[in-house]
Amino acid sequence: MSTLKVNAIQSTSGRTMGFVYGQASYDSSGTFVLNGGTNCSSLSDNGPGKFQFNYSSTVPNTNYAISGAGSYSGGTWSNFHSHGNGGAFYTPTTSNFRWDMVAYNGSNYYDSDRADVLAVGA
Amino acid sequence: MTNYRVIFDDPDALDEPTKVLVPSDSWIKEAMEGNLPPISVYWDLQDDEQQAIAEGRHDKFEHDKDKWERQFTAPRIGPLTEQEAIEYLIMKDLPRKCWAEQHNRPMFKIVTVDQVPSDRTFRNAWEMAA
Numbered sequence: 001m002s003t004l005k006v007n008a009i010q011s012t013s014g015r016t017m018g019f020v021y022g023q024a025s026y027d028s029s030g031t032f033v034l035n036g037g038t039n040c041s042s043l044s045d046n047g048p049g050k051f052q053f054n055y056s057s058t059v060p061n062t063n064y065a066i067s068g069a070g071s072y073s074g075g076t077w078s079n080f081h082s083h084g085n086g087g088a089f090y091t092p093t094t095s096n097f098r099w100d101m102v103a104y105n106g107s108n109y110y111d112s113d114r115a116d117v118l119a120v121g122a
Numbered sequence: 123m124t125n126y127r128v129i130f131d132d133p134d135a136l137d138e139p140t141k142v143l144v145p146s147d148s149w150i151k152e153a154m155e156g157n158l159p160p161i162s163v164y165w166d167l168q169d170d171e172q173q174a175i176a177e178g179r180h181d182k183f184e185h186d187k188d189k190w191e192r193q194f195t196a197p198r199i200g201p202l203t204e205q206e207a208i209e210y211l212i213m214k215d216l217p218r219k220c221w222a223e224q225h226n227r228p229m230f231k232i233v234t235v236d237q238v239p240s241d242r243t244f245r246n247a248w249e250m251a252a
Protein backbone atom coordinates (compact mmCIF):
# COMPACT_ATOMS: atom_id res chain seq x y z
CA MET A 1 0.00 0.00 0.00
CA SER A 2 1.25 3.50 -0.84
CA THR A 3 1.05 6.50 1.44
CA LEU A 4 0.22 9.87 -0.04
CA LYS A 5 2.00 12.72 1.79
CA VAL A 6 1.13 16.34 1.02
CA ASN A 7 1.25 19.65 2.85
CA ALA A 8 -1.60 21.26 0.91
CA ILE A 9 -4.20 20.36 -1.67
CA GLN A 10 -5.06 23.02 -4.22
CA SER A 11 -7.57 23.15 -7.04
CA THR A 12 -6.38 24.08 -10.55
CA SER A 13 -7.78 27.55 -9.95
CA GLY A 14 -5.54 27.94 -6.91
CA ARG A 15 -8.09 27.40 -4.16
CA THR A 16 -6.74 25.58 -1.11
CA MET A 17 -8.86 22.58 -0.11
CA GLY A 18 -9.46 21.32 3.41
CA PHE A 19 -8.37 18.13 5.10
CA VAL A 20 -10.28 15.74 7.31
CA TYR A 21 -8.47 16.23 10.61
CA GLY A 22 -10.37 13.40 12.28
CA GLN A 23 -13.52 11.34 12.18
CA ALA A 24 -15.21 8.69 14.32
CA SER A 25 -18.34 6.61 14.47
CA TYR A 26 -19.59 5.25 17.79
CA ASP A 27 -22.45 3.74 19.78
CA SER A 28 -22.94 5.06 23.32
CA SER A 29 -26.31 3.49 24.07
CA GLY A 30 -24.90 0.67 26.23
CA THR A 31 -21.36 -0.59 26.42
CA PHE A 32 -19.53 2.17 24.56
CA VAL A 33 -18.34 0.96 21.14
CA LEU A 34 -15.96 2.90 18.92
CA ASN A 35 -16.91 1.54 15.50
CA GLY A 36 -14.08 3.16 13.59
CA GLY A 37 -12.32 6.38 12.89
CA THR A 38 -9.64 8.35 11.12
CA ASN A 39 -6.76 9.95 13.03
CA CYS A 40 -8.50 8.90 16.24
CA SER A 41 -6.46 7.30 19.03
CA SER A 42 -9.38 7.19 21.46
CA LEU A 43 -12.74 8.62 22.44
CA SER A 44 -13.63 9.60 25.98
CA ASP A 45 -17.10 8.89 27.29
CA ASN A 46 -17.40 11.85 29.68
CA GLY A 47 -21.00 11.23 30.75
CA PRO A 48 -24.40 10.88 29.11
CA GLY A 49 -24.25 12.68 25.76
CA LYS A 50 -20.79 14.11 26.49
CA PHE A 51 -17.71 13.01 24.59
CA GLN A 52 -14.13 13.84 23.68
CA PHE A 53 -12.21 12.98 20.52
CA ASN A 54 -8.45 12.45 20.88
CA TYR A 55 -6.39 12.79 17.71
CA SER A 56 -3.86 10.06 16.86
CA SER A 57 -1.54 12.67 15.38
CA THR A 58 -1.67 16.21 16.71
CA VAL A 59 -3.26 18.44 14.07
CA PRO A 60 -1.27 21.45 12.81
CA ASN A 61 -3.57 24.22 14.04
CA THR A 62 -6.79 25.03 15.87
CA ASN A 63 -8.40 26.46 12.75
CA TYR A 64 -10.86 23.63 12.16
CA ALA A 65 -14.60 23.01 12.20
CA ILE A 66 -16.35 20.10 13.84
CA SER A 67 -19.75 18.60 13.17
CA GLY A 68 -21.70 15.45 13.85
CA ALA A 69 -25.03 13.72 14.11
CA GLY A 70 -26.60 11.05 16.25
CA SER A 71 -29.77 9.03 16.62
CA TYR A 72 -31.35 6.80 19.20
CA SER A 73 -33.53 3.79 18.44
CA GLY A 74 -37.16 4.84 18.68
CA GLY A 75 -36.56 7.77 16.37
CA THR A 76 -35.07 10.34 18.71
CA TRP A 77 -32.54 12.48 16.89
CA SER A 78 -29.93 14.31 18.87
CA ASN A 79 -28.59 17.76 18.14
CA PHE A 80 -24.85 18.04 17.95
CA HIS A 81 -23.38 20.80 20.09
CA SER A 82 -19.81 21.41 19.09
CA HIS A 83 -17.26 22.64 21.64
CA GLY A 84 -19.60 21.75 24.48
CA ASN A 85 -19.26 19.51 27.46
CA GLY A 86 -22.15 19.63 29.83
CA GLY A 87 -23.15 23.09 28.71
CA ALA A 88 -19.72 24.62 29.31
CA PHE A 89 -17.62 25.79 26.36
CA TYR A 90 -14.53 23.68 25.76
CA THR A 91 -11.87 25.21 23.56
CA PRO A 92 -10.78 22.70 20.93
CA THR A 93 -7.04 22.05 20.91
CA THR A 94 -4.68 20.44 18.43
CA SER A 95 -4.86 17.24 20.55
CA ASN A 96 -8.59 16.91 21.17
CA PHE A 97 -12.07 18.42 21.04
CA ARG A 98 -15.36 17.83 22.86
CA TRP A 99 -19.03 17.84 21.99
CA ASP A 100 -22.48 17.19 23.47
CA MET A 101 -25.47 15.33 22.11
CA VAL A 102 -28.71 17.00 23.20
CA ALA A 103 -32.27 15.85 22.43
CA TYR A 104 -33.73 17.95 19.63
CA ASN A 105 -36.89 18.65 21.61
CA GLY A 106 -35.44 19.29 25.02
CA SER A 107 -32.40 20.03 27.08
CA ASN A 108 -31.52 16.47 28.08
CA TYR A 109 -28.20 14.99 27.08
CA TYR A 110 -28.68 11.87 25.01
CA ASP A 111 -26.65 8.84 24.20
CA SER A 112 -26.91 7.53 20.68
CA ASP A 113 -26.96 4.05 19.21
CA ARG A 114 -25.32 5.51 16.12
CA ALA A 115 -23.40 8.76 16.08
CA ASP A 116 -20.70 10.26 13.89
CA VAL A 117 -18.34 13.15 14.44
CA LEU A 118 -16.04 14.91 11.98
CA ALA A 119 -13.35 17.61 12.11
CA VAL A 120 -12.23 19.44 8.98
CA GLY A 121 -9.43 21.99 8.74
CA ALA A 122 -6.96 23.56 6.35
CA MET B 123 -10.34 -5.63 19.23
CA THR B 124 -8.87 -4.39 22.50
CA ASN B 125 -10.72 -5.29 25.68
CA TYR B 126 -9.01 -2.60 27.73
CA ARG B 127 -10.61 0.60 28.89
CA VAL B 128 -9.22 3.37 31.11
CA ILE B 129 -11.55 4.88 33.68
CA PHE B 130 -10.40 8.20 35.07
CA ASP B 131 -11.31 11.34 36.95
CA ASP B 132 -10.07 14.75 35.90
CA PRO B 133 -8.41 16.30 38.99
CA ASP B 134 -9.63 19.71 37.75
CA ALA B 135 -13.26 18.52 37.52
CA LEU B 136 -13.86 16.08 40.36
CA ASP B 137 -17.60 16.89 40.46
CA GLU B 138 -18.04 15.39 37.01
CA PRO B 139 -18.88 11.68 36.57
CA THR B 140 -16.03 9.25 36.05
CA LYS B 141 -14.90 9.21 32.44
CA VAL B 142 -14.10 6.18 30.28
CA LEU B 143 -11.34 6.26 27.68
CA VAL B 144 -12.09 3.91 24.77
CA PRO B 145 -8.99 3.12 22.68
CA SER B 146 -9.21 2.92 18.91
CA ASP B 147 -8.46 -0.57 17.59
CA SER B 148 -6.59 0.84 14.61
CA TRP B 149 -4.39 2.98 16.89
CA ILE B 150 -3.62 -0.05 19.12
CA LYS B 151 -2.67 -1.98 15.97
CA GLU B 152 -0.31 0.83 14.90
CA ALA B 153 1.27 0.80 18.35
CA MET B 154 1.74 -2.97 18.34
CA GLU B 155 3.32 -2.76 14.89
CA GLY B 156 5.85 -0.26 16.18
CA ASN B 157 4.72 2.82 14.29
CA LEU B 158 4.64 5.35 17.13
CA PRO B 159 7.15 8.16 17.78
CA PRO B 160 8.59 8.75 21.27
CA ILE B 161 5.86 10.10 23.58
CA SER B 162 7.99 13.22 24.16
CA VAL B 163 7.09 14.36 20.63
CA TYR B 164 3.45 14.74 21.71
CA TRP B 165 4.38 16.29 25.06
CA ASP B 166 6.49 18.97 23.32
CA LEU B 167 3.52 19.90 21.13
CA GLN B 168 1.15 19.91 24.12
CA ASP B 169 3.57 22.13 26.06
CA ASP B 170 3.79 24.63 23.20
CA GLU B 171 0.01 24.83 23.02
CA GLN B 172 -0.38 25.21 26.78
CA GLN B 173 2.11 28.08 26.63
CA ALA B 174 0.05 29.73 23.88
CA ILE B 175 -3.11 29.36 25.99
CA ALA B 176 -1.34 30.87 29.01
CA GLU B 177 -0.17 33.80 26.90
CA GLY B 178 -3.63 34.39 25.36
CA ARG B 179 -2.61 33.60 21.76
CA HIS B 180 -4.47 30.33 21.24
CA ASP B 181 -7.27 31.57 18.96
CA LYS B 182 -5.20 31.23 15.79
CA PHE B 183 -2.66 28.83 17.17
CA GLU B 184 -0.43 26.98 14.74
CA HIS B 185 2.38 24.56 15.64
CA ASP B 186 5.96 25.16 14.58
CA LYS B 187 6.18 23.15 11.33
CA ASP B 188 9.45 21.33 12.10
CA LYS B 189 8.32 20.35 15.57
CA TRP B 190 4.92 19.22 14.28
CA GLU B 191 6.50 17.05 11.59
CA ARG B 192 8.56 15.17 14.19
CA GLN B 193 5.43 13.09 14.81
CA PHE B 194 6.05 11.56 11.40
CA THR B 195 9.82 11.82 11.03
CA ALA B 196 11.15 10.89 14.50
CA PRO B 197 12.57 7.34 14.80
CA ARG B 198 9.84 4.87 15.78
CA ILE B 199 9.99 3.35 19.25
CA GLY B 200 9.37 -0.19 18.07
CA PRO B 201 6.53 -2.64 18.70
CA LEU B 202 4.64 -2.39 22.00
CA THR B 203 2.59 -5.03 23.76
CA GLU B 204 -1.11 -4.25 24.08
CA GLN B 205 -0.59 -3.31 27.74
CA GLU B 206 2.33 -1.01 26.88
CA ALA B 207 0.21 0.61 24.17
CA ILE B 208 -2.49 1.38 26.74
CA GLU B 209 0.12 2.92 29.06
CA TYR B 210 1.40 5.06 26.17
CA LEU B 211 -2.17 6.10 25.38
CA ILE B 212 -2.74 7.17 28.99
CA MET B 213 0.31 9.44 28.82
CA LYS B 214 -0.87 10.85 25.49
CA ASP B 215 -4.65 11.25 25.88
CA LEU B 216 -5.40 11.61 29.60
CA PRO B 217 -4.96 14.97 31.33
CA ARG B 218 -1.35 15.02 32.53
CA LYS B 219 -2.48 15.81 36.06
CA CYS B 220 -4.15 12.37 36.21
CA TRP B 221 -0.93 10.42 36.01
CA ALA B 222 1.97 12.83 36.51
CA GLU B 223 0.96 14.25 39.88
CA GLN B 224 0.36 12.60 43.23
CA HIS B 225 -3.19 12.58 44.61
CA ASN B 226 -4.76 11.14 47.73
CA ARG B 227 -6.40 8.45 45.61
CA PRO B 228 -5.81 6.93 42.16
CA MET B 229 -7.11 9.15 39.37
CA PHE B 230 -7.24 6.38 36.77
CA LYS B 231 -7.49 2.61 36.44
CA ILE B 232 -6.96 0.25 33.54
CA VAL B 233 -9.91 -2.15 33.40
CA THR B 234 -11.44 -4.61 30.98
CA VAL B 235 -14.60 -3.80 29.07
CA ASP B 236 -16.71 -6.21 31.16
CA GLN B 237 -15.84 -4.15 34.28
CA VAL B 238 -17.56 -1.07 32.85
CA PRO B 239 -21.36 -1.02 33.39
CA SER B 240 -23.38 -1.46 30.21
CA ASP B 241 -26.50 0.04 31.81
CA ARG B 242 -26.18 3.81 31.46
CA THR B 243 -29.39 4.73 33.31
CA PHE B 244 -27.38 6.31 36.12
CA ARG B 245 -24.35 7.31 34.01
CA ASN B 246 -24.09 10.66 35.81
CA ALA B 247 -23.55 8.84 39.10
CA TRP B 248 -20.63 6.68 38.00
CA GLU B 249 -17.68 6.86 40.36
CA MET B 250 -14.41 5.02 40.45
CA ALA B 251 -14.48 2.27 43.07
CA ALA B 252 -11.78 2.43 45.72
